[in-house]
Amino acid sequence: MKTAELRSAFLEYFRQNGHTIVPSSSLVPADDPTLLFTNAGMNQFKDAFLGREDRGYTRAVSSQRCVRAGGKHNDLENVGYTARHHTFFEMLGNFSFGDYFKRKAINFAWTFLTDPQWLGLTAEKLWVTVYQTDEDAYRIWNEEIGVPAERIVRIGDEDGVPYKSDNFWSMGDTGPCGPCSEVFYDHGPDVAGGPPGSEDEDGDRYIEIWNIVFMQFNRTADGVMHDLPSPSVDTGMGLERIAAVLQGVHSNYEIDLFQSLLKSVSEALGGVDPEQASVRVIADHIRSCSFLIADGVMPSNEGRGFVLRRITRRAARHGNKLGATGTFFHKLVQPLEALMGEAYPELTKARPQIEKILKQEEEQFARTLEKGLRLLEDDIAQLSGSEIPGETVFTLYDTYGFPVDLTNDIARERGLTLDLEGYEKAMEAQRERARAASKFGMDYNAGLSLEGETEFTGYGNFEDDGEVRAVLVE
Ligand code: ATP
Ligand code: MG
Ligand code: MG
Ligand code: MG
Secondary structure, three states: OOHHHHHHHHHHHHHHOOOEEOOOOOOOOOOOOOOOOOOOHHHHHHHHHOOOOOOOOOEEEEEEEEEOEOOOOEOHHHOOOOOOOOOEEEEEEEEEOOOOOHHHHHHHHHHHHHOOOOOOOOHHHEEEEEEOOOHHHHHHHHHHHOOOHHHEEEEOOHHHOOOOOOOEEEOOOOEEEEEEEEEEEEOOOOOOOOOOOOOOOOOOOEEEEEEEEEEEEEEOOOOOEEEEEEEEEEEEEEHHHHHHHHOOOOOHHHOHHHHHHHHHHHHHOOOOOOOOHHHHHHHHHHHHHHHHHHOOOOOOOOHHHHHHHHHHHHHHHHHHHOOOOOOOHHHHHHHHHHHHOOOOHHHHHHHHHHHHHHHHHHHHHHHHHHHHHHHHHHHHHOOOOOEEOHHHHHHHHHHHOOOHHHHHHHHHHOOOEEOHHHHHHHHHHHHHHHHHHHHHHHHHOOOOOOOOOOOOOOEOOOOOOOOOOEOOOO
């Protein structure tokens, strides 16, 4: 089954079961400053779960474009290295707003996955997890569906922190949340990794395909959990992951859509071997960058725009690593549009704009990329330990426009780490200097504008994952 057919089958199955098909919302969440990018299908229904909005239906189904490259759900570092993570992906989801709850949600999922009329997966390949104390979900899976106890795993809280669990889903630090039950697919003994909940669960043998969230609470900023007006359901299944299962391949990058994209990347880089991490990274990044721009995000030095810039620069750096001599990234918009434009007409419409912006970004970064890389190489050559000094990380950032995660990416390839503490210190010193400079300017001549040249815009602390992202001063 082709990826596009799978998307249609999902929507159709739930439509037949009384769900209204709702189009994907933008990657830029509407009126939600708590969220960097749309990271799940439920985002656009947040108010419906909270009982603040009546959408005229109580069952919905969608295929939602998502980006997880910052904020609470951040997969940027995983991309290209795991079989299952992208910065941009599509999340298939069915939703109940105070309509059905656990029993129906589990039954719907199981029927869609195993019924030969739909996906027809072998039941023995599927594992499920439930939240430690969720007896209802356990019983439904075990007694009603018939999943044997050996393949049902209870997952509790991490480090004893209440509700900090893979089986307790939250959109962010506040908002709708609840216990969840997940379905995993066993890709077989040829792949390394243990079942969910085991020591080596981070391997790629057992891949999480579907998360069924039993929305019950609204968490407020003070950490208090309030009951939702009525228990609801929110589910999310990664389209690329389930496509891999159906196409009998292990990695998302082996599905029809990515095979084609990897080929385009290889061609754009003069025929490099498509089976390498850098090619996968680029194929992934062209999707997030293109869709972000289509949804109105512009590269900039803070907030959403800075994340877009970081992703673009990462792609450029990986291209450089593969021997790219000129700009190449923007050339991938056309093949991407050929693959996804039918499902996403906004991509087709924005194509000329996306190409132009990416080309500009590439050109701008190309001017400093090589110099920065040379500096880093020199430093690495002289390194005695395995840690790149904070000063280097800072200079790369400050002078050459290397976002820290980019330097980290390079370091990881060499088995090296970064002295982040030293980097923070250098940043702090820089801030001090900027403060002093602006004070001097103010004292000397209140009308003197320092903008553009020495303006320091401070830290863009837009992430809620505790990472401080500095704002690039150019
Ligand atoms: P994982 O544990 O594999 O990182 P997750 O638990 O973070 O996944 P959820 O938040 O439960 O994922 O999202 C619902 C579904 O969306 C997942 O079961 C998976 O199929 C899909 N998904 C999540 N993150 C990604 C990603 N970065 N790329 C592709 N698909 C994803
Ligand atoms: Mg994750
Ligand atoms: Mg998970
Ligand atoms: Mg999950």
